[in-house]
Amino acid sequence: MPTLTIDDLGITTQRHGRDIALVDGLTLTLETGRILALVGPSGSGKSLTASGAQGVLPAGVSRRTGRVLLDGVEQRPSLIRGRTIATIMQNPRSAFNPVKTMRAHALETLTAVGHRDAGSEDTIRDTMAEVGLDDPARVLGLHPFEMSGGMLQRMMIALALLTRAPFLFADEPTTDIDLVVQARLLDLIERVARERHLGVLLITHDMGVVARLADDVHVMSAGRIVERGSVRAIFDAPAHPVTQSLIAAHLALYVDEEAA
Structure with a gap:
């Protein structure tokens, strides 16, 4: 263990x-x-x-x-x-770059940990669905200011899971x-x-x-x-x-x- x-x-x-x-x-x-x-x-x-x-x-x-x-x-x-170690922080709005979409955040996360590949978009959408984000394709195009605190916290959990x-x-x-x-x-x-x-x-x-x-x-x-x-x-x-x-x-x- x-x-x-x-x-x-x-x-x-x-x-x-x-x-x-x-x-x-x-x-x-x-x-x-x-x-x-x-x-x-x-x-x-x-x-x-x-x-x-x-x-x-x-x-x-x-x-x-x-x-x-x-x-x-x-x-x-x-x-x-x-x-x-992946981290979920207490203030989700401070954790996201306000000028980047959720797609950009997710791809940046995968790149940083060396997991980005041809299937990255499917992996991102599957992980977002796993944490309960409805319509991942739409959410990926959103900026932080377009999302509720609960959605942002779910997205932060999804990013944490993407790191494996x-x-x-x-x-x-x-x-x-x-x-x-x-x-x-x-x-x-x-x-x-x-x-x-x-x-x-x-x-x-x-x-x-x-x-x-x-x-x-x-x-x-x-x-x-x-x-x-x-x-x-x-x-x-x-x-x-x-x-x-x-x-x-x-x-x-x-x-x-x-x-x-």
């Missing part, structure tokens, strides 16, 4: 001439066929972990320590992006999408992950999403993983105060709904 390990990841920034740790000594392992949820409050370092592993950190932020291993062999970040990467990073994939579309997208991510036997790192602060999709959970706080366990163990017996607060906040939503 292929594994992807982020080992001893350390990410820092500088403030007043001093190094500030944003992610500190983080280690986690993904297995194909399983969904690992990385959860924690905003600012805990979840998204930076995904970005740092792939070498795409924002300006002023740097990776000081850490390796990414594929089946125990260290990989260069530039070689795993799109080939070993065995691992998928999904960073808050249902942010700013209404609840009906959110439920459909979560079903879609789970289905394609199981059918394609992908290893998924699901980054979220929504414990409802965790309960619905994940097999295992790692909880982050202040740049460190403070608790690990199966979904059932985390929900039944959360040990760390941060985990307990996340579970309590999630359960309070249902109490409020029943009271209403």
Whole structure:
């Protein structure tokens, strides 16, 4: 079973001439066929972990320590992006070039990972249909501004699948999408992950999403993983105060709904 390990990841920034740790000594392992949820409050370092592993950190932020291993062999970040790891980002509109059509985005993706050939158009349409985009031939001619947020998120999932990467990073994939579309997208991510036997790192602060999709959970706080366990163990017996607060906040939503 292929594994992807982020080992001893350390990410820092500088403030007043001093190094500030944003992610500190983080280690986690993904297995194909399983969904690992990385959860924690905003600012805990979840998204930076995904970005740092792939070498795409924002300006002023740097990776000081850490390796990414594929089946125990260290990989260069530039070689795993799109080939070993595909990414679904939390704001689909920021992920697309506004002046390019969906066809251009798809062909560019295939070219970047070396999968473009004479049958590319058929492959693209089949993959778009797989993620639930109706009339792929029409959608391929659309620009981002002509599509809804849900359509763009489905297109982003299709682009991720076109790479044939065995691992998928999904960073808050249902942010700013209404609840009906959110439920459909979560079903879609789970289905394609199981059918394609992908290893998924699901980054979220929504414990409802965790309960619905994940097999295992790692909880982050202040740049460190403070608790690990199966979904059932985390929900039944959360040990760390941060985990307990996340579970309590999630359960309070249902109490409020029943009271209403």
